[in-house]
Amino acid sequence: MFDRVIEVINSCSTFLITSHARPDGDALGSGLAIYHLLRGMGKDAVIYNQDTTPAVYEFLPGSRNIIHSMNSVNGFDAAFVLDCSEIERVGDEKDRIGSIKHIVNIDHHASVGTFSDILLVDCTASSTGEIIHRLLKYMGVAISVNIATNLYTAILTDTGSFRYSNTGSKTLMAAADLVENGADCRYIAEMIYETRSAVQIRLMGNTMDTLELFEGGTVGFICITQKMLRKEGALPEHTEGFVDIVRSIQGVEIAVCCYEVSRDRFKISLRSKGKVNVEQVARKLGGGGHANASACRIEGNFKTVKENVLGAIKEVSITR
Amino acid sequence: MFDRVIEVINSCSTFLITSHARPDGDALGSGLAIYHLLRGMGKDAVIYNQDTTPAVYEFLPGSRNIIHSMNSVNGFDAAFVLDCSEIERVGDEKDRIGSIKHIVNIDHHASVGTFSDILLVDCTASSTGEIIHRLLKYMGVAISVNIATNLYTAILTDTGSFRYSNTGSKTLMAAADLVENGADCRYIAEMIYETRSAVQIRLMGNTMDTLELFEGGTVGFICITQKMLRKEGALPEHTEGFVDIVRSIQGVEIAVCCYEVSRDRFKISLRSKGKVNVEQVARKLGGGGHANASACRIEGNFKTVKENVLGAIKEVSITR
Numbered sequence: 001m002f003d004r005v006i007e008v009i010n011s012c013s014t015f016l017i018t019s020h021a022r023p024d025g026d027a028l029g030s031g032l033a034i035y036h037l038l039r040g041m042g043k044d045a046v047i048y049n050q051d052t053t054p055a056v057y058e059f060l061p062g063s064r065n066i067i068h069s070m071n072s073v074n075g076f077d078a079a080f081v082l083d084c085s086e087i088e089r090v091g092d093e094k095d096r097i098g099s100i101k102h103i104v105n106i107d108h109h110a111s112v113g114t115f116s117d118i119l120l121v122d123c124t125a126s127s128t129g130e131i132i133h134r135l136l137k138y139m140g141v142a143i144s145v146n147i148a149t150n151l152y153t154a155i156l157t158d159t160g161s162f163r164y165s166n167t168g169s170k171t172l173m174a175a176a177d178l179v180e181n182g183a184d185c186r187y188i189a190e191m192i193y194e195t196r197s198a199v200q201i202r203l204m205g206n207t208m209d210t211l212e213l214f215e216g217g218t219v220g221f222i223c224i225t226q227k228m229l230r231k232e233g234a235l236p237e238h239t240e241g242f243v244d245i246v247r248s249i250q251g252v253e254i255a256v257c258c259y260e261v262s263r264d265r266f267k268i269s270l271r272s273k274g275k276v277n278v279e280q281v282a283r284k285l286g287g288g289g290h291a292n293a294s295a296c297r298i299e300g301n302f303k304t305v306k307e308n309v310l311g312a313i314k315e316v317s318i319t320r
Numbered sequence: 321m322f323d324r325v326i327e328v329i330n331s332c333s334t335f336l337i338t339s340h341a342r343p344d345g346d347a348l349g350s351g352l353a354i355y356h357l358l359r360g361m362g363k364d365a366v367i368y369n370q371d372t373t374p375a376v377y378e379f380l381p382g383s384r385n386i387i388h389s390m391n392s393v394n395g396f397d398a399a400f401v402l403d404c405s406e407i408e409r410v411g412d413e414k415d416r417i418g419s420i421k422h423i424v425n426i427d428h429h430a431s432v433g434t435f436s437d438i439l440l441v442d443c444t445a446s447s448t449g450e451i452i453h454r455l456l457k458y459m460g461v462a463i464s465v466n467i468a469t470n471l472y473t474a475i476l477t478d479t480g481s482f483r484y485s486n487t488g489s490k491t492l493m494a495a496a497d498l499v500e501n502g503a504d505c506r507y508i509a510e511m512i513y514e515t516r517s518a519v520q521i522r523l524m525g526n527t528m529d530t531l532e533l534f535e536g537g538t539v540g541f542i543c544i545t546q547k548m549l550r551k552e553g554a555l556p557e558h559t560e561g562f563v564d565i566v567r568s569i570q571g572v573e574i575a576v577c578c579y580e581v582s583r584d585r586f587k588i589s590l591r592s593k594g595k596v597n598v599e600q601v602a603r604k605l606g607g608g609g610h611a612n613a614s615a616c617r618i619e620g621n622f623k624t625v626k627e628n629v630l631g632a633i634k635e636v637s638i639t640r
Contacts, residue, residue, distance in 0.1 A: 161481045161482065161483060162481065162482055162495075162505060162509070163481060163505070163506070163509035163510075163513060164506060164509075165505075165506035167499070167505045167506065168499060169496040169497070169499040169500040170496075171496075172492050172493075172495045172496035172499060172505075173492075173493065173496040175482075175492045176489040176490075176491075176492035176493040176496060177489070179487075179488065179489040179492060180489040185482060185483070185485075185487045185492075186483065186484060186485035186487065189482070189483035189484075190483075193483065193568070194568045194570075195568075195570045196568055196569055196570060197569065197570055198531060198533050198537070198540065198569050198571075198572075201528050201531055201565065201566070201569055202528060202529060202531050204525070204528055205524070205525045205526065205527065205528025205529035205530075205531065206525065206529060207525065208521050208522060208524055208525025208526075208528070209522065209525040209526060209529065210525075211518060211521055211522050211525065213518055217518070220518070245521065246521070247514070248513065248514040248516055249514075249516055249517065249518050249521055250514070250515045250516060250517055250518075251518075252518075273510065273514075274506065
């Protein structure tokens with residue numbers, strides 16, 4: 001399948017690169033790596049994401065070139081849709097993007113849709129960034145510092161600093177090669193993990209105050225309301241990583257973050273230490289993701305939502 | 321120098337393995353790796369550390385075999401002294417250990433003493449564990465799961481999960497090889513980083529809620545009262561690391577944690593990112609410590625205490 005991707009790269013001239021809305025480090029790092037690759041090859045490449053880049057990722061080389069509206073761009077030969085199991089994940093422009101002639105989908109999610117004709121998927125890879133690294137090695141192209149920094153960030157963030165179970169020896173080998181090619185692991189770690197704002201720390205404080213434990217301490221539940229965000233003057237992106245703090249509690253197997261998107265609409269993020277497949281939990285509730293990290297959206301009041309989530313967790317835990 | 325180490329291993333039969341008192345992950349992981357290596361070769365090996373193994377490292381394979389008294393052991397052909405720049409670092413038994421005929425010193429510290437005849441030192445290595453990994457590869461011996469787990473932990477902890485500047489591409493390559501040989505990076509990370517209690521997380525939440533910024537956002541101030549501890553059923557030890565969270569805030573140069581020991585008595589912990597010497601701040605208030613980490617005790621009500629600390633910080637910042 002590498003060859004088909006290379007064929008598209010060689011035969012096309014204008015590319016759109018995109019990934020899922022509310023982008024994370026893997027979505028952005030992977031996209032920007034492809035952007036630098038194509039630009040370096042003299043191709044015409046545009047990188048688009050529906051949502052603005054979270055401040056923590058603004059250090060990524062090329063991040064200022066990401067556009068957030070597709071009104072003034074069109075006529076692409078091909079699109080790279082990255083880190084998306086479904087075309088819907090790109091957001092409002094899914095139809096316009098979906099109608100581009102050649103679509104290359106590079107992803108590491110378990111359940112991948114069939115929206116593209118060229119599918120580069122490996123659900124054993126830690127991240128989309130790791131798969132792109134493999135592609136570049138297969139292509140034999142030089143990995144620039146810009147590419148290395150973006151891909152290292154993609155891998156670092158999707159493995160939680162090489163701590164999640166998706167970290168394999170290949171992941172660490174890829175990271176080593178990226179450092180060899182100029183990724184500065186200290187600088188990147190500092191940008192990612194040591195630039196929290198006071199607002200974020202206060203919001204984290206508020207959020208951890210809501211911590212509840214269920215099922216004998218194996219399920220940790222936190223809640224973030226719009227009222228809490230307003231109180232601290234915080235943005236949705238400030239909540240990133242909170243659910244991982246809950247996962248780090250001794251005895252907790254499943255961490256749940258219940259984020260109030262708007263009145264009676266919640267986004268549920270689920271994390272597992274490995275014993276329970278939270279992808280199955282999310283699927284029961286109409287969402288998806290990975291075995292250890294998944295998400296879904298539920299409507300209803302907080303009490304009902306909590307009951308639904310805990311019910312789904314119980315079902316999956318019993319039947320597994 | 322690898323050859324001289326191998327010569328000692330081959331020519332000797334009885335070995336003492338030790339490292340510095342108050343051992344960390346590198347000291348313990350490195351020592352236990354050598355222990356498993358020698359035992360696997362049919363050698364007689366004893367592993368000693370002056371201090372008991374911290375609970376967080378009890379999962380290390382072989383950790384129960386570490387002895388903490390040398391009263392009943394003697395007559396060693398050779399000693400491995402690991403992760404020690406000076407023989408004094410092993411503690412009270414330095415003379416007995418220092419008199420063993422052959423001493424192999426494996427270390428990655430910049431300034432290394434001359435207490436041993438066989439010195440395997442590389443201050444560009446992330447950790448002693450990384451150097452031992454190189455030795456094993458040079459020897460061509462099989463790396464068992466027990467050895468891999470110990471060396472991976474040594475590298476992981478000394479690089480702060482591959483985040484410190486001592487992480488190089490070679491470090492990541494070594495980590496990859498150890499994972500290839502059976503080190504379970506998820507399990508090890510969980511043992512090391514994910515054993516916080518729910519009580520501690522809730523207390524952290526409460527504490528971060530008290531965050532105040534002063535001096536244009538360069539001074540971050542948190543407060544922990546006895547009432548907060550009582551509310552969460554927390555112990556003083558649960559507050560460990562909170563001040564470091566404040567230091568990680570963007571723009572903060574000095575982090576202050578004001579801990580209420582008892583009514584009108586406070587313990588002040590200070591952390592600096594490097595620009596301001598907080599040892600000088602603590603000294604002004606009757607305490608002491610290092611340039612980047614210091615402490616003092618102050619009596620008075622919270623308002624006065626806060627004014628005193630901020631006043632001292634201001635004085636030091638102005639005169640530096």
